[in-house]
Amino acid sequence: MPTSNQAVRAVITTLRVLETVAELQPAGVSAIARSTDIPKSSVQRCLVTLREAGWLTSSPTDRTQWVLTGRALSVGIHASVELGLREAALSTMQELRDETHETIHLSSYSNDHDLVVVDRLDSDEPVRTWVRLGSKVPMHASCSGRAILAQLPDAEVDRLLSGTLERFSDSTPADRDAVAEDLRSVRELGYATNDCAWRPGVGAVGAALLDPHGRPVGALAISVPVQRYDAERARSLGPLVAGAARRISAGLPRT
Template identity: 80%
Template sequence: MRAVITTLRVLEAVAELQPVGVSAIARATGIPKTSVYRCLVTLREAEWLTASRGDRTQWVLTGRALSVGVHASGELGLREAALPTMRELRDETHETIHLSSYGADHDLVVIDRMDSDEPVRTWVHLGARVPLHASCSGRAILARLPDAEVERLLDGELERFSETTPTDLPAVLADLRRVREVGYATNDCAWRPGVGAVGTALVDPRGRPVGALAVSVPVQRYDAERARRLGPLAAEAARRISASLPPS
């Protein structure tokens, strides 16, 4: 039983940190490197993990692991509803489209991506946890919640990712008022350096947020004017996806 638990801890570490090497997994989990490597080999043989294409010493999740995660968390319906509109939005904007899910655990997680056809594009791995306060997807979600609930979710110190990250609650609440007015959130390198984005919430028939749609843009192609053009396109795409979601 202990070996199974250790292997699952290694799998969770890869999901959180990918692409990631043996040493980083050992540091994150406290598991000896030799044990980490044995777990990685087992997970590779089971087709849950594979070596990264860019660096064979780094490990990433396979489609099998991602598929199980999607089914287990009830995200399959969200993904199926969103994919056709994501493709249309990608073709219209020529930028990368990210789909994230938001559930009862209050985690916002990237579950699908439609890559840009531009040679310079943004990228985030599937399974990445998205910070609510620092990302446009997260603030689009928060804008759909009452301020009292937002205050509970953001209680405590807010992590700073860059010099543009909002790290105090009043600043976040002020931005949420703007998001509610225009229908989309913006992000100027506040989460990931070199990346701008616009994000909109996906809501169920009751109006509760269940996910977010984001148009992610390299900073070379992003400014306030581009955000104003992309925002309404993302908001309309999110409206269509939300309208197609079944009652939860």
Template identity: 45%
Template structure:
């Protein structure tokens, strides 16, 4: 049992501090160097770790960990279903399309991005965290979440990011009511002043939000008419993805 626990601890530590050598690893985990070496070889044999840099003794995590993690969170099947619908949404809007997932109803994580062909565009790295109350993706998910979860989020406070961030709980509750009525959320520079978007939640088989899809553009390009037009499109896209996920 101890050898299994050591191997799991080694895997977690390498993932956090990679690339890392056996001596530094043993020191960080407070285990004998021989125990760390055995765990590394075991994980290498199983395909979880590999050595890097020619004669180097540094270790890194392989892509096996990434694939297992995505399967555990359902992201691979979500991407498989969402990307074709996102491609169609991009074709109809020629704007950047994002797919995000909620993490512990604390923030959204960007997991897929389809770029616009327009020269002036926004850019966000995959893996970026988006605040729930100040992004269209986050507000769409909040509006589709149970009231108890919303109130828990509100109780933690609403940080202000720009001059248009909704940082008052009552105003945000009213905004969420509007989102529920029309079926999509809008953001006009509330997180980053140069970024605006409309988004809709993707609902899973329990009727709870598992993701959100958004149309994103520079704030200078977002008009009220475009927000309404793209809001209807993104709402239909999210509903399509949700229905396909439930049926699959």
């Protein structure tokens, strides 16, 4: 029988593997072992344990790679619709990634007004964008955030934009009037754009995901390195992300 210290170490090792998958996903055994300095055999045992517990599963596109389940993402990211959101979005995200060859991000908008990245499908290009799953996304500075703001009542927008808005770059809309002006364009186009307003070197287009009641519950975004992003590319990608968001929204469960 393992001692109490051995049992504690085993739990800590398993949690380290879970945290590493959350950071790197999709991740294979070798990548996890390199990142954690845990032997591959131990990593494999932890992965099997976490799969049996419902925290991890194999990637739908590569069975040797591991990703978080909705159960894992629901811990620490308090969004009631998250599992249904990811399930409804996955196939459309894959189609959009394959069509654009760019990274696709799915963000969840929760009742406590946090916008959090909950899923990501990486570009197959050698130069690509990357953001950690679980990252909190600024509402005013991101295309996902502004796509959601455009779907909210004015009073809620005012609450979300109260106080000082952080400036991430010269192109960040850092006051209420600048954001409001942009939201008019977002409502007209059906999608928001972002030219390095949040993350330097990254352009993006995004559209809101709406539940059956018309309430925004998240956003879908195409994220592009500036080497492949300009106004013309944004105009070509915008309708694609807007159409994909409509298809996902149509599949969201009624709560």
